Amino acid sequence: xxxxxxxEYLYKCTSACAGCSSSLCLRYVLKAAGSDSVLVIPxxxxxxxxxxxxxxxxxxxxxxxxxxxxxxxxxGMSEAFAAAGKExxxxxxxxxxxxxxxxxxxxxxAFERGTNFLYICYDNEAYGNTxxxxxxxxxxxxxxxxxxxxxxxxxxxxxxxIEAHNPPYMATACSAYPLDLYxxxxxxxxxEGPKFIHILAPCPPGWRYPTEKTVEMGKLAVKTGTxxxxxxxxxxxxxxxxxxxxxxxxxxxxxxIRGQGRFKNLSPETLDLMRQQVQQxxxxxxxxxxxVC
Amino acid sequence: MLTIATGNRAVADAVKAAKPGVIAAYxxxxxxxxxxxxxxxxxxxxxESRYIPVESEHSAMAACIGxxxxxxxxxxxxxxxxxxxxxxxxxxxxxxxxxxVMANVxxxxxxxxxxxxxxxDAFSQRDTGxxxxxxxxxxxxxxxxxxxxxxxxxxRVLLPVMVNLDGFALSHITQSLDTVEIGDFLPPFHLPHAxxxxxxxGYGPMTGPADYFRFRWDxxxxxxxxxxxxxxxxxxxxxxxxxxxxxTEDYRCEDADVVVVAIGxxxxxxxxxIDRLRDEGIKAxxxxxxxxxxxxxxxxxxxxxxxxxxxxxFGFGGVVAHSLKSKTGIEPYSVIAGLGGQEVTYNDIADxxxxxxxxxxxxxxxxxxx
Numbered sequence: 001x002x003x004x005x006x007x008e009y010l011y012k013c014t015s016a017c018a019g020c021s022s023s024l025c026l027r028y029v030l031k032a033a034g035s036d037s038v039l040v041i042p043x044x045x046x047x048x049x050x051x052x053x054x055x056x057x058x059x060x061x062x063x064x065x066x067x068x069x070x071x072x073x074x075x076g077m078s079e080a081f082a083a084a085g086k087e088x089x090x091x092x093x094x095x096x097x098x099x100x101x102x103x104x105x106x107x108x109x110a111f112e113r114g115t116n117f118l119y120i121c122y123d124n125e126a127y128g129n130t131x132x133x134x135x136x137x138x139x140x141x142x143x144x145x146x147x148x149x150x151x152x153x154x155x156x157x158x159x160x161x162i163e164a165h166n167p168p169y170m171a172t173a174c175s176a177y178p179l180d181l182y183x184x185x186x187x188x189x190x191x192e193g194p195k196f197i198h199i200l201a202p203c204p205p206g207w208r209y210p211t212e213k214t215v216e217m218g219k220l221a222v223k224t225g226t227x228x229x230x231x232x233x234x235x236x237x238x239x240x241x242x243x244x245x246x247x248x249x250x251x252x253x254x255x256x257i258r259g260q261g262r263f264k265n266l267s268p269e270t271l272d273l274m275r276q277q278v279q280q281x282x283x284x285x286x287x288x289x290x291x292v293c
Numbered sequence: 294m295l296t297i298a299t300g301n302r303a304v305a306d307a308v309k310a311a312k313p314g315v316i317a318a319y320x321x322x323x324x325x326x327x328x329x330x331x332x333x334x335x336x337x338x339x340x341e342s343r344y345i346p347v348e349s350e351h352s353a354m355a356a357c358i359g360x361x362x363x364x365x366x367x368x369x370x371x372x373x374x375x376x377x378x379x380x381x382x383x384x385x386x387x388x389x390x391x392x393x394v395m396a397n398v399x400x401x402x403x404x405x406x407x408x409x410x411x412x413x414d415a416f417s418q419r420d421t422g423x424x425x426x427x428x429x430x431x432x433x434x435x436x437x438x439x440x441x442x443x444x445x446x447x448x449r450v451l452l453p454v455m456v457n458l459d460g461f462a463l464s465h466i467t468q469s470l471d472t473v474e475i476g477d478f479l480p481p482f483h484l485p486h487a488x489x490x491x492x493x494x495g496y497g498p499m500t501g502p503a504d505y506f507r508f509r510w511d512x513x514x515x516x517x518x519x520x521x522x523x524x525x526x527x528x529x530x531x532x533x534x535x536x537x538x539x540x541t542e543d544y545r546c547e548d549a550d551v552v553v554v555a556i557g558x559x560x561x562x563x564x565x566x567i568d569r570l571r572d573e574g575i576k577a578x579x580x581x582x583x584x585x586x587x588x589x590x591x592x593x594x595x596x597x598x599x600x601x602x603x604x605x606x607f608g609f610g611g612v613v614a615h616s617l618k619s620k621t622g623i624e625p626y627s628v629i630a631g632l633g634g635q636e637v638t639y640n641d642i643a644d645x646x647x648x649x650x651x652x653x654x655x656x657x658x659x660x661x662x663x
Contacts, residue, residue, distance in 0.1 A: 036490045040359065053504055056495035061488045063362060064497035066381050069355035072347060076317055076356030077488070079343040080363025083314040088490055106355065109348030 004182055005031050009059040016049045019204040019211025021175035021218060022122040023049050026093060028178045029120060030060060032185035037089035038063060038077065042070040042103060044095035045129045046122075068102045070094050071110035074117045082116070089118065089189055096123040096137035100158045111165040111194045118188050118195045121158065124203035132206040140277070141270040142262045144206075150270065154277065162196045163232065170196040171231040176218025177242055180229060187231070200227045208261025217259065225250035225278045228285055237288050247282045298470040300434045300463040304370065304396045304456070305330035307438035309340045310475045311394075314365025314482070317345035317356035321375040322408045323460040324398040328370060342368075350375040354382030354393075361391035362496065364487035366442065369393065372460060373400035373414045380418065386453045387422030387512060389497060390486065392445035393453040395423075396438060399557065399603075400460040401633040409634020410459040412556060412604040415585070416612045422512045424454040424519055425585040429542065429561040431468035434458045436536055437583075442479055443526045449518045451484075457585075461634065462558040473534050516587050523584065540589030542581040545571065549578030551646055552593055555601040556582050556613060559631055559642070563601070566642035577646050582613065591621055598625040599649050601642070605629055610654060626650055630657035 009030035016023040022045055030037065039062045041047055047064055051057040065073040070092045078090045099107060099121040107119060126144045127133040134144040136156040143150050162170050169191045173181040181199065188195035202217040204210065209217055221227040222242050229240035239247065253275050257263045266274075298306065305327050308316070316335070318328045334340035345360075347353045353369045361367040371379065376397055386393050401411035415425060424444065428434045434456070441454040458464055488496070500508070523540070531537040544564045546552055553563045560581025570577040580591070598621075602611030609615060614627035626649040631637045637657065645657075 035493075038488055038490065048499065050495055050498050053495065053498050053500040056493075056498065058495065059493055061490060061493045062495045062498065063359070063488065064495075065355060065358065066385055068351060069358075069382060069385075072317075072349075072352030072355035073359035075345055075347070075352070076315055076359030076361075076367070077363040078359075079315045079317075079345055079356075080360040080365040080367075083343050083365050084363070105349060106352045109352055112348070113345065 004028070004179070007031065009035070011057045011059065013051065013055070014049045014057040015051060017205055019214040020045070020049070021203070021214045022046065022124060022201040024178070025122055025175045025181060025199050025201060028182045029091070029093065029185050032182045033089050033091060033189060035060065036087070037091055040065060040070050040074045040077065040090065040092045042094050042098040043067040043129065044098050045124070046093055046095070048129060067098055068106055070098060070103055071106040071119060074119070075110045075113065075115045078115055078117045092117065092119045094119070094121055095128065096121060096125060097127045097135040100136040100156045104161070108165065111162065111167055111196070115194050116192055118185070118197065120197045120199060122199045122201040124201045124206055125155070126206050128203050128206050140274055141266050143264070144262070150266065159198055165194070166235065167196055168193045168234055169232070172198045172200070172227065172229050174200045174218045174222055174227055174229060175202065176215045176222065177229065180240055180242065184231060206262070209259050213259060220251070220256040222246055223251040224253050224256040225282050226253065226256055228281060230285060237285065239285065239289055247286060250278065250282065253278060294472050296470050296472065297467050298431055299326065299465055299467050300431050300458045301326035301398070301465065302330055303431045303435035303470050304438050304458070305334070306470070306472055307435045308368050309334050310472070311366065311368070311439060311442045311479055312340065313342050313368040315343050315345065315357070315360035316368045317347050317353045317360065318369045319347050319350045319353045319371070319375060321372045323400060323464045324370050324372040324375070324396070326464070327396055350379040351382055354379040354386060357393045358382060358386050358389060358391055361393050361484065362389065362488050364482070364484055366446070366482040367393045368395070370396040370398070372398040373402055376414045376418060377402065383418050383421045383423065388508070390451045391453060392451055392484070394438065394441045394445055394456065395453065396456045396458065398460045398464045399457050407633040408460060410462045410558070410603065411632050411634070412457070415455065415457045416604050418455070419586060422452060422516070423586065424452055424516070425457060426454065426583055427457040427556045427585060428463070428583070429558055429581055431463065431466070431470050432536070433538070434463065435470055435472065436530065436538065439475065439478070440526050440530055444519065444522055446482060447522045448485060450515050450522050452512065452515055452519065457557065459557045478533060520587050538583065540584045541591065542583060544579045546578030546580060548576055549596060550576045551597040551599065551649065553577065553579040553599045553601065553642060553646060554582060554613065554617060554625070555579070556585070556603065559601050559603060559637060562637065562639050563642050565639035566646070569639060569643050570646055575646065588616060588620060591617065593621055593623055597649060597651055598623050599628060599645050600625040601628045601630050601645065603631040605632065614654070624652040627654040628657055629654065
């Protein structure tokens, strides 16, 4: 941890909920990016967390845009900086709703065009800002305010959609592993072109667990193999340290499910489907890393 | 340099002269020639802009917003459904006080699919905080586009400008075009609130009612100030390049008993009708409305007024007719004509004048004197 700079770009005066893991992640993202960086954010939890005009909790410029527009806005900004000869980092920090649902067209377009920017999706698996409605990233069985009986369909596999764009760098991360996140942001920003990092960001009010369990919840997601940490550089996959062990001997899925109110009263069939999904993901990524896919 | 060009080509040539740092656009009929020509200029090394071929109009305007905020001159072009698809970002651009210039090639809205001229697309954006100018000739498409950058970027304005030209009736017709060496007519782009990582600010965060309300007033105050800036810029343009423009283009209005008010190419067509009517001894004139936002003051007192609207606000009336009525108190003869590219000739316009019934509305060729 000694490598992480002491400079703070996200101050303590945010409007984040207690136990918010996405603001924790943003702190490390900005430490990795440094002061010559601009954040572009659509409507999401961060548009609340940043504070209310004329105040700001950020020590970098923050450009707010409409919900569907962040990747396109960042495209324009990146080109403007290039035209002006600036090397400023353009970083989108967007929630899962603004990424996998309403913003996916702009995101796909920006990646297809080879835009030089870093797109980070912090994924709390629902529309958190508006009070936890389901998004395309909500997992099977999870209760949200618009899936009160549990979500009947599976989580959209955003990473495979991004992978189909052949970006030079993409990675997954989790709020419980800040050093891993920090290193991935550093690496991403050293590469020219469109970069993508997908962070799992547990959410105490949305997932219905006590605020002090935020780090533990992230660790359980990784240890159970529900969330797999990896990097994909120029198409080559490498599984990140914390997930290597977890993929060999994943902890029981119940350890992760049990502590979350959103998964209360899961049917045995749904739990079984979730278990199968975890195993399929582990197998798919293991095979790919071993070069046998 | 004297040449011949289409309306679309004239816009592209003006953009080439203005040298935006970033151009982001999505093709749509009948605007396509603008983006194709610009792409050719950029690819051929004749225009040092960064051209972003976005995947939608929503993204075109979003990219222009990011680029303009990033501190460079920015241009896009669209039409009809494209304009409506970017509507959310059209509001955002004005609210963010970004001097983006956009050409809108006026076209009807579906269904059914119709690619011909109509003004309802632009008028549906009238409350967004954009300045809107409508042109009537190829030369004016060029001149107005050049002036739009200077007006938008003036620190007393800092609002985006939409240059409107009629689909096909102007975008695809060929007229003479005199392109100019612009010299220092356009100063280097300077945006006082451009993103600066040395001075990190929050742009457009959550804003309470008191501050939000003040920002809305700031937009209106700049819209009012833009009248003077438009006059200054049009005057400077006339001094430098010899072509004069104003809020309206008046034709034989001085002693007219009846004035035809129209927008775009129908405003030019009206001039031919006026000559015909004068030949018959009817003291008629025409007034082509160039600026729609800010809406100009019109001197029409004591005359009959015939307004031709190539648009409609359902459940209310012709947009120009009702705007004119609310600004002047005059009850015009409201003619709804030319929707979806309906042909309207100078003889038709002369008939509107002869058959006028002030205070009533007619749908030309469909329903008389509603």
